[in-house]
Amino acid sequence: MSFSSQRAVSAKLSEMRENPLFRTLAWSLTAIVALTSACGDEPAADFAQAQNETPTVLAAAAPVVPLFDANTALEPALVVDTPTALITRLADRSRDRHAREAQFQSYEHYLPLYFENRTHSIEIIDRVAKGGKDITVNITSLWPLDTPDFRAFYQGQAVLSQYWFNVDMTQVDPLHYTATVNYNAKENRQIQLGDRMEIEISPFMLPPVVGRANYYGTAFLYVVGQGGMVPWEGKGSTLDSFPLPQEAWLGGRTTVSYNYSNEPVHLFKQMATNLAPVNAQPFVEGRRLHHTDFGTGAHSESGNPVFTAQQNKLGPAYIARSCISCHPHNGRSLPPDMGPSERDVQFHVNNAPWADLHYTVNGGGQQSFRMPHDNGTNNNTQVVKGLPGGAAVQYHFTIGNASGGLSTTTPVQFTVSDGNSSGSSSYGYTVLSPPLLYTVKVGQVSGTTVTAHPQLGWILQPQSTSGSAEGAVRISSWTATSGTFGDGTAYQLRRPNYTFTGPVPANHSARIAPPLVGLGLLEALAESTLSSLADPDDTNRDGISGRMQTVTDPQTGQQRLGRFGWKASKARLSHQIASALNTDMGVTTSIFRVPDCGAQQTCPGASTELSDADLDKMVRYLAVLGVPARRNLGDAQARQGESLFGSAGCARCHTATLTTSPYHPLAELRGQTIRPYTDLLLHDMGPGLADNLPEDGASGAEWRTPPLWGIGLTAATSGGEAYLHDGRARSLTEAILWHGGEAEASKEAFRTLSSANRAALLKFLQSL
Structure with missing residues (x-):
């Protein structure tokens, strides 16, 4: 069904909110909810389970309770x-x-x-x-x-x-x-x-x-x-260090200095420049969890031991085996046809105290590894990443035995292709299918109520640790739309079409994984700062009517400002991470203790598989990832593009400069002047970008303004370019041209620019 009528409902509710009695009642209800949450023995489990099972009702925005205030305990100043x-x-x-x-x-x-x-x-x-x-x-x-x-x-x-x-x-x-x-x-x-x-x-x-x-x-x-330390740039033949101008500090003092070691792929992985001593070990230990396969315990980077404490937590239904699987190099994921045609291959040798893998690719030099050993199972597993699709691989093993002897297997050759596998229970290989690097949310819509899909739950999970998976989805084709710029230059846009295996949800929304830098700074923005940017009824008549998303805190039941996710459906970074662990990997926490299950599977009972201490490490890791600095400050074309970005009205939603709250617990994030280019508000982006699955009060056409910091590094970190919620845009130009609804005027301003001015605006975006 269409949700265009929701704006009329929102207008009526806005009128109701002007009534003092309505405001008093709303605040009273919030207080009652907060009091109720304080009286329960396990509020986290109760509210989280309610969120997993209770229908979503599109309703009026309630007053929100700030995440942090003057009573929040603060970590030491830096x-x-x-x-x-x-x-x-x-x-x-x-x-x-x-x-x-x-x-x-x-x-x-x-x-x-x-x-x-x-x-x-x-x-x-x-x-x-x-x-x-x-x-x-x-x-x-x-x-x-x-x-x-x-x-x-x-x-x-x-x-x-x-x-x-x-x-x-x-x-x-x-x-x-x-x-x-x-x-x-x-x-x-x-x-x-x-x-x-x-x-x-x-x-x-x-x-x-x-x-x-x-x-x-x-x-x-x-x-x-x-x-305090300052982010720097190198000048002269020796690249002597000079402070970057503060306009380049996109992440305030978390901003990372320019890179001169020719490693752009790693720019989203760095510690904040102002990282506090108290967060040094939590950062690296949180990173280890971020890179851990929750099935095998293997680290995504070679040379690191199996994390045995995190084994066997995956599933039973899941999308990806680790966080890093969906966020390559902490960047955004790409639709399947946009990424590299490479595959990972898993080799195994079972029931042996040790084993060495030896292999060649297309007749090249031999590579050898001592395979990671699992003491609990006495098995050895090695995942070789990024082998070219269609490549000829020849391998054999050197296998140790309990008496100290060793044996060598006969060389075997195979072609790298999806699903290819061979060997026995003793040893062999499997070509791993590429992980689904996007999430498909599902549900059933009736009027203004959204309930879980009866067979799939809230998320389609195409992988399973046992038995059959829920189903699968793939992009079967693209629907092209042609247009022209004001100067007559032609362009073509495309929209994905999906094919489902198994149950076909009538209501669904495909989402690619976004980049991960700056999340702690977004959490540190005060609710009052963001509410000052909202104009839900477009009282200034500029055509922009951004509104705050309100969501229920799964731990307390309080109403919070939504910040994270494409629809701003999560209030805290911990909620976002715990939700992804739950739905994407099937790993439960104290926040979300019940897996997302449909009727097709036997759902395990409530549990807490990942400890609060480990979840806190993951939160701290993502919270204090450094934000790359803005580049090309002296480029006249980029400067011109910055001016055009403002005159086209882009900055009405992509707010350039904000200041974080003085009350966030982490010292790195407090009182920072940042340049995220977002207002974190929901905006109606028109029918071209709409799906048919509302979420937490956001209609299918409403999307949270995504931050733009780091967007110019997309190709370097992700290995390609894909923008917007489903990755349909292959370039920044296409992403802009898909804007509609509240952004229609800005899109048209860009479309009618001269070729030179369009190039300037894009040069500015690429500098971020």
């Missing part, structure tokens, strides 16, 4: 101003190489065992800021270090890792080290206010240590007397 010094505290991780070594491409990635004792905290005591003459740098490690190297004041003349000041830090005790700088060796004078002091620390680990011992650190830029 910059402390004392009478004698300005103190900055932050955290870092071990790195493979130095920041400017493009020839190695080994600075931004994560080494094996990155989560084991390979983070450290840094304290900078700046006495120059208070009239003193020196700066002390202290570090605290999790493992004894071999007199870590401390470097300051970047030089980069002989090699790109050269500094003017180089010393071995003094050991205070096995986990604490210190160094003091009292001279600017770069300028050959005393340190002064405003000096640019780049620092780098090499935390070489003392034996005995599992894995590699020698590491390097992040190149941080500290401006003397200002406090």
